[in-house]
Amino acid sequence: MSNQELEVIGQDAACCAGLSAAPLDDDQAAELAKVFKALGDPVRLRLMSMIASRGEGGEVCVCELTPAFELSQPTISHHLKLLRQAGLIDCERRGTWVYYWVLPGVLDRLAAFLSAPQSAGASA
């Protein structure tokens, strides 16, 4: 259940020095844009927020997410899939229910990418 994710904001490869450090090249921009696009929908942002509010290691059952929206269950499932494909969250089925959590570090890495120029020497 944790396949087909992006590696842009990946653990190892820091992807790039930061938005303000130097102009992004085509590939970097394309990969990063997928992540921001995933966050560029009100429903997905709320889903992310609901999941992230559980903190590190926290999980949320889909059965808790769906009733928070006035949308059909397939629609919520679709948005969760997009967030997962963007490498922001992951999920696991336990019995009848499926639980989602925020991949550790993604939000921090995204934040770091946006803020300071973060010049060279980041791997140490």
Next chain:
Amino acid sequence: MSNQELEVIGQDAACCAGLSAAPLDDDQAAELAKVFKALGDPVRLRLMSMIASRGEGGEVCVCELTPAFELSQPTISHHLKLLRQAGLIDCERRGTWVYYWVLPGVLDRLAAFLSAPQSAGASA
């Protein structure tokens, strides 16, 4: 030239405590989503990066941006407009040329929103 911008990540109102602090309500999510959606396109991300690379107070002429893409001039103009409407950048005409810059603090506020739970008392 600085009208019709969003105030989500506004200077004063911190909008909300952060993505992970508490579940976003409908309005917060809708406003924030516009900003992320603006960044959710490869061309716009590169544009932002090119402009932000100039640093605080830095500017870029459109005539420097357009030739960096294999896109028509109206397309670039359109993307710049979207970034401006998202409250990320602003512009000014000086003579024949138009210069764009990143609105001060926006990226840092966006980053702060993404990362730590940032509980209350942020204005100091």
Next chain:
DNA sequence: AGGTTGCATCAATGAACGTCAATACAAGCT
């Protein structure tokens, strides 16, 4: 005034997106 350059707006088109009803799949229960 006329011509030229830089940038924005308009109108049209094809692609991508959000949504849903219907359906399929997985797991527990009887």
Next chain:
DNA sequence: AGCTTGTATTGACGTTCATTGATGCAACCT
């Protein structure tokens, strides 16, 4: 085996979006 509940996938539909050529506007230069 059947039924029921929770979740994902499929197919279709209307809307939004990215892109372009044509056009308009602003400023500089003879």
